[in-house]
Amino acid sequence: MNISEEKKFKDITTFRVGGKIKYFIEVKDEEGVAEAIHFAKKNSLPIFMVGEGSDFLAEDNMYEGVVIKYLGDSLEFTPEGSKVLVTAESGLKWDKLVEETVKNELQGLECLSGIPGTVGGAPIQNIGAYGQEISDTFYSLKAYDIENEKYKSFSKDECEFGYRDSIFKNEKFWQKYFILQITLVLNKNKIAKVNYDSLKAIVGEEAELSEIRQAVLKTRQDKLEDPKKVGNAGSFFKNPIVDVQKKENLEKMFPGIKTFPYGDKFKVSAAWLIEMAGWKGKGFGEAAVSPKHSLILINKTGSAPANDIYTLSEMIVNDVFEKYGIKLEKEVQLINFSK
Numbered sequence: 001m002n003i004s005e006e007k008k009f010k011d012i013t014t015f016r017v018g019g020k021i022k023y024f025i026e027v028k029d030e031e032g033v034a035e036a037i038h039f040a041k042k043n044s045l046p047i048f049m050v051g052e053g054s055d056f057l058a059e060d061n062m063y064e065g066v067v068i069k070y071l072g073d074s075l076e077f078t079p080e081g082s083k084v085l086v087t088a089e090s091g092l093k094w095d096k097l098v099e100e101t102v103k104n105e106l107q108g109l110e111c112l113s114g115i116p117g118t119v120g121g122a123p124i125q126n127i128g129a130y131g132q133e134i135s136d137t138f139y140s141l142k143a144y145d146i147e148n149e150k151y152k153s154f155s156k157d158e159c160e161f162g163y164r165d166s167i168f169k170n171e172k173f174w175q176k177y178f179i180l181q182i183t184l185v186l187n188k189n190k191i192a193k194v195n196y197d198s199l200k201a202i203v204g205e206e207a208e209l210s211e212i213r214q215a216v217l218k219t220r221q222d223k224l225e226d227p228k229k230v231g232n233a234g235s236f237f238k239n240p241i242v243d244v245q246k247k248e249n250l251e252k253m254f255p256g257i258k259t260f261p262y263g264d265k266f267k268v269s270a271a272w273l274i275e276m277a278g279w280k281g282k283g284f285g286e287a288a289v290s291p292k293h294s295l296i297l298i299n300k301t302g303s304a305p306a307n308d309i310y311t312l313s314e315m316i317v318n319d320v321f322e323k324y325g326i327k328l329e330k331e332v333q334l335i336n337f338s339k
């Protein structure tokens, strides 16, 4: 167990924002997790679990608690007929997992190429991109139950996955289970059908997994902000989900509004709403809406206070609501905020 009293959230997040952390602990194995949790409980301190810090915004105030990061990153393939069970420890980088599965001609994660973060962070918001979500191939996960100090398995159903959502985001289960490893079930297949229109336009209806991966990586590089160059946490807002009736009403009221099918419902493009409301490239203080993609809020100066980003996000939510009657929901989680 490696304990540091020197870390700040700005050192461990892709937004590069956030204040001092009382205790930051890195652990290598399951025993280390139990030990770190015991340390926090003995000192009556709250626990926050962290991966690559690519999906939250932390306040600038001191976090009076223990932040725990798991470094175990093993990866195992177990053939099961025409499928392969893929088990990865939560400290493994998500894109390393995708790279290895594509290399081994295992279909199911290719469209999720290039998403920052760790394996442990991926189920929390049911990561998704280009028509795929982790829930499509999810089998189970193993976690450490912090309250009862014992191991617990979750099946796919028990994770209650939704659009950028899972049971672990529910207030009752928030920061209660430390994810140690996940198991996915992938198809032995070198070729995949492509369901996402913009991807189809590049690789066609069907393509080799490696081609799909390369197309996704290139598109992401062109369209998104690189956290190595400018602090951000990807999409700040979720795309609102509406039924067919609401979609048709919106199309009548706002011709040109962009929507995409999502199961038997529709996603309204939050990027379109924000852009049409005039926010693309605009800012507040040291925060701004990315000039490349209006769903992304950026730490423009590299030293933006958390409050500038938060205030900008609230200004956008209020303005979009006034103009379109749609309340945008945040995808990025707020940590240590008193609001």
Ligand SMILES: Cc1cc2nc3c(=O)[nH]c(=O)nc-3n(C[C@H](O)[C@H](O)[C@H](O)COP(=O)(O)OP(=O)(O)OC[C@H]3O[C@@H](n4cnc5c(N)ncnc54)[C@H](O)[C@@H]3O)c2cc1C
Pocket: 014, 048, 049, 050, 051, 052, 053, 054, 055, 056, 070, 090, 115, 116, 117, 118, 119, 120, 121, 122, 123, 124, 125, 126, 127, 128, 129, 177, 178, 179, 180, 224, 225, 226, 227, 232, 233, 234, 235, 333
């Ligand atoms: C440039 C950019 C592009 C992105 N693109 C996408 C995209 O296309 N699709 C998408 O869905 N997301 C995207 N994201 C968001 C982000 O990459 C994912 O949500 C990612 O899965 C977060 O993983 P992480 O390890 O960084 O988690 P963190 O940000 O560290 O944590 C996120 C949440 O997971 C919890 N957590 C982390 N590890 C564990 C663990 N071991 N056990 C229990 N809880 C844990 C944390 O407590 C927190 O609640 C993007 C982000 C960036 C910066």
